[in-house]
Amino acid sequence: MALRPKRKTGGGSQSFVERGTKGVKTLLVDSKRKRTQAFTFGCIAAVLTVVWMLQGYFTQKTYQDRFFPAIHGHYVTEISTTQPLIFPAIENAPMLKELNLRNLHTLRIDVEGNKKFVLKESDKPATEKELKEMTDKYEIVKHNYLDHGKLVYRKGSDSPEVVVVTLVDFDNYEVETLLHVVQNRVDYAQRHRYGVYTRWAQEFIPTINNQDLKESYEFLKPLMIRAAMHAFPRAKYFWFLDQDALIMRMDRSLQTQLLDQKILDLALLKNVPVVKDSNIKTYNHFVTERAEVIIPQTNEGRLDSSSFIFKSGIYSKALLDYLGDPLVRGYSWSSFSDSIAHALQWHPSFLAKTALVVPKTIASVYDPTKSTTEKAGIDDFHYIKGDFVASFEGCKARDSCAQDVELFYPLVQK
Amino acid sequence: MSSSMPYSPLYEEDKKRQFNYRRRSLLDRLGNAIAQHRKIVLVIFCSLFVMFWFGSSKLPPFSKDPKIVLILAVNDGGGVHKWKGEQEWASERISIQNKRAYAKRHGYGLTLKDMRTAKRYSHEYREGWQKVEVLRQTMREFPNAEWFWWLDPETLIMEPQMSLEKHLFSRLDTLSYRIPDEFNPLQLPLDIPYVDYSQEPELFITQDCGGFNLGSFLIKNSEWTKLLLDVWWDPVCYEQKHMMWEHREQDALEALYAQEPWIREKTAFLPLRSINAFPPGACSEFSDDARFFYNEEDRDFVVNMAGCSFGRDCWAEMQHYGSLMETHNQRWWRRFY
Numbered sequence: 248m249a250l251r252p253k254r255k256t257g258g259g260s261q262s263f264v265e266r267g268t269k270g271v272k273t274l275l276v277d278s279k280r281k282r283t284q285a286f287t288f289g290c291i292a293a294v295l296t297v298v299w300m301l302q303g304y305f306t307q308k309t310y311q312d313r314f315f316p317a318i319h320g321h322y323v324t325e326i327s328t329t330q331p332l333i334f335p336a337i338e339n340a341p342m343l344k345e346l347n348l349r350n351l352h353t354l355r356i357d358v359e360g361n362k363k364f365v366l367k368e369s370d371k372p373a374t375e376k377e378l379k380e381m382t383d384k385y386e387i388v389k390h391n392y393l394d395h396g397k398l399v400y401r402k403g404s405d406s407p408e409v410v411v412v413t414l415v416d417f418d419n420y421e422v423e424t425l426l427h428v429v430q431n432r433v434d435y436a437q438r439h440r441y442g443v444y445t446r447w448a449q450e451f452i453p454t455i456n457n458q459d460l461k462e463s464y465e466f467l468k469p470l471m472i473r474a475a476m477h478a479f480p481r482a483k484y485f486w487f488l489d490q491d492a493l494i495m496r497m498d499r500s501l502q503t504q505l506l507d508q509k510i511l512d513l514a515l516l517k518n519v520p521v522v523k524d525s526n527i528k529t530y531n532h533f534v535t536e537r538a539e540v541i542i543p544q545t546n547e548g549r550l551d552s553s554s555f556i557f558k559s560g561i562y563s564k565a566l567l568d569y570l571g572d573p574l575v576r577g578y579s580w581s582s583f584s585d586s587i588a589h590a591l592q593w594h595p596s597f598l599a600k601t602a603l604v605v606p607k608t609i610a611s612v613y614d615p616t617k618s619t620t621e622k623a624g625i626d627d628f629h630y631i632k633g634d635f636v637a638s639f640e641g642c643k644a645r646d647s648c649a650q651d652v653e654l655f656y657p658l659v660q661k
Numbered sequence: 662m663s664s665s666m667p668y669s670p671l672y673e674e675d676k677k678r679q680f681n682y683r684r685r686s687l688l689d690r691l692g693n694a695i696a697q698h699r700k701i702v703l704v705i706f707c708s709l710f711v712m713f714w715f716g717s718s719k720l721p722p723f724s725k726d727p728k729i730v731l732i733l734a735v736n737d738g739g740g741v742h743k744w745k746g747e748q749e750w751a752s753e754r755i756s757i758q759n760k761r762a763y764a765k766r767h768g769y770g771l772t773l774k775d776m777r778t779a780k781r782y783s784h785e786y787r788e789g790w791q792k793v794e795v796l797r798q799t800m801r802e803f804p805n806a807e808w809f810w811w812l813d814p815e816t817l818i819m820e821p822q823m824s825l826e827k828h829l830f831s832r833l834d835t836l837s838y839r840i841p842d843e844f845n846p847l848q849l850p851l852d853i854p855y856v857d858y859s860q861e862p863e864l865f866i867t868q869d870c871g872g873f874n875l876g877s878f879l880i881k882n883s884e885w886t887k888l889l890l891d892v893w894w895d896p897v898c899y900e901q902k903h904m905m906w907e908h909r910e911q912d913a914l915e916a917l918y919a920q921e922p923w924i925r926e927k928t929a930f931l932p933l934r935s936i937n938a939f940p941p942g943a944c945s946e947f948s949d950d951a952r953f954f955y956n957e958e959d960r961d962f963v964v965n966m967a968g969c970s971f972g973r974d975c976w977a978e979m980q981h982y983g984s985l986m987e988t989h990n991q992r993w994w995r996r997f998y
Contacts, residue, residue: 315840316852318857318859320854473855561888568922578900593896597891
């Protein structure tokens with residue numbers, strides 16, 4: 248009997264509420280002193296609440312509230328697209344050539360008489376209405392050209408893993424050649440659900456100091472990959488493939504060709520000099536998982552800057568920013584690949600993230616003096632039938648870039 | 662019955678009184694307790710002594726790697742090129758003592774780094790690159806530290822009671838600024854492509870009238886920092902600029918900040934007076950600008966007698982600020998003697 252609970256389970260809360268109201272009643276009714284006490288405490292509580300609510304107005308605005316420019320590329324205003332194949336209208340090449348940089352960009356002449364093209368960062372994309380009102384063909388082409396640089400891929404969670412990056416030049420290449428080159432990338436990317444990021448090399452000329460395209464073309468590559476990384480923020484790999492190269496095997500994905508861990512391990516060059524006769528050698532215990540840069544090394548021991556891969560990450564971005572720094576670019580390098588070699592030899596942090604691989608993987612070089620079909624007697628460097636990529640490095644010296652592309656384009660294995 | 666008992670009740674009562682703690686004075690009781698447990702008291706005393714003398718963080722059960730490590734560059738020049746005078750030794754001693762007391766008080770690590778002129782830095786390309794190498798060395802030394810606070814020898818912590826957590830880390834968001842739009846002595850470009858300001862800053866520096874000042878700065882122990890320290894010194898950049906870059910690593914950092922987005926997105930600025938206030942002698946051409954100079958009323962945290970060895974009196978300044986710090990931070994018991 249004594250163990251029986253004194254209160255019923257249901258009535259417990261009710262009696263608690265009752266007791267509470269009773270307490271308040273006695274407090275208010277009981278005596279004058281208690282009433283004043285309650286009033287004073289109430290006032291203090293009210294004032295504190297008001298102060299607490301208003302403190303946001305008096306104290307300094309926090310850091311997050313302040314305005315930060317959103318991450319953007321060379322243009323401040325950008326155009327989102329859901330199309331992972333970003334390439335310019337190649338058919339406009341002859342008209343763009345006619346227009347020339349003089350009409351496409353602003354030419355600024357300083358007091359000393361130095362002429363320089365400048366980029367208008369605040370350039371706004373043309374609205375549809377504006378485009379409709381445009382009647383001049385050249386004006387439409389110019390707007391297409393300017394707005395192409397503002398395209399960025401933004402789409403939910405779905406993003407291509409690999410983006411093929413190519414920089415094309417309308418001044419020195421014929422439209423037919425360019426059509427084949429870009430079509431080749433687009434076909435390949437579509438088949439493997441990759442992205443394509445192609446831009447006119449001329450678009451980058453106003454952002455650099457040496458504005459001679461032929462001299463600067465190579466040095467635009469880091470700027471281009473950085474732009475691609477910005478346009479595809481969630482893509483993992485960026486494969487830069489020069490315009491003087493064709494993907495010959497459409498069936499092979501880049502993963503099975505090189506990016507797969509085991510394949511990369513096989514293709515890796517360990518403990519070899521970074522460039523010919525260098526004292527700095529690649530690491531013997533290289534961890535391929537952590538590789539952020541993959542560059543083929545040619546037979547002569549040079550770094551091949553015509554076909555290489557950057558994996559999105561802090562090291563790859565830092566290396567691109569470093570190579571794209573005007574001070575670094577402005578040094579009298581003999582070639583762009585020399586500047587990469589310098590970065591790898593002087594900065595061990597970069598070397599530790601860079602995989603040098605055999606060139607056969609993504610950069611087999613076509614040599615017209617050698618047969619492309621004979622297996623016997625050919626080295627593991629030059630292109631033979633069945634290789635993934637045919638790179639026409641050195642075609643500029645031979646003056647045969649267009650012919651080489653025409654020769655190989657029909658041979659691409661679908 | 663009573664006669665057969667071994668002790669007389671009188672004696673019993675006396676003994677009771679002796680052990681009756683309530684009746685006796687406090688001191689008497691304490692003395693008695695100590696006398697009874699001499700060995701235990703000795704052990705307690707010794708451990709307390711060791712704890713206060715060396716600081717509790719050094720004792721094995723309490724010892725942990727410090728989260729914040731102060732790097733104090735000492736022995737600047739090291740008397741290689743010119744005779745190191747008595748006053749230089751003395752002001753260096755004050756500076757070291759100041760940081761040592763501060764680090765001990767708040768449980769921070771402190772490492773003194775010898776900055777004497779060495780042959781490896783004697784080439785004009787390599788002058789002043791010691792700072793980067795010292796930082797890398799310290800990072801290897803304290804792999805578990807989170808933040809490093811670099812201090813030049815001619816600095817003095819004026820408010821040693823302020824912990825870095827309270828003074829800086831709890832209010833970095835409101836105190837620091839990422840874009841030098843309001844104060845931009847170098848006229849750096851304010852907006853460059855690809856900078857992602859959503860990143861947490863990992864390098865906090867100050868700007869004085871002439872640009873970046875690396876006399877007192879905070880840097881996080883991270884992958885990014887290691888990469889920065891690797892890229893900071895680059896022969897290609899330095900070869901082109903070594904005639905212009907008077908302040909060496911400072912100028913190199915300015916150039917990196919101006920051009921490379923990966924550096925800009927992790928760098929933030931603190932107001933000069935928050936960790937690096939100047940005496941009136943430095944930046945003297947801007948003497949009416951209150952943003953630079955130590956203010957006694959506001960109790961600025963650190964004073965940096967930057968450039969005092971160039972035509973100013975380091976020893977006098979050190980003495981002045983040292984005595985100022987003493988008066989500000991006098992403890993109540995110091996009045997008695």
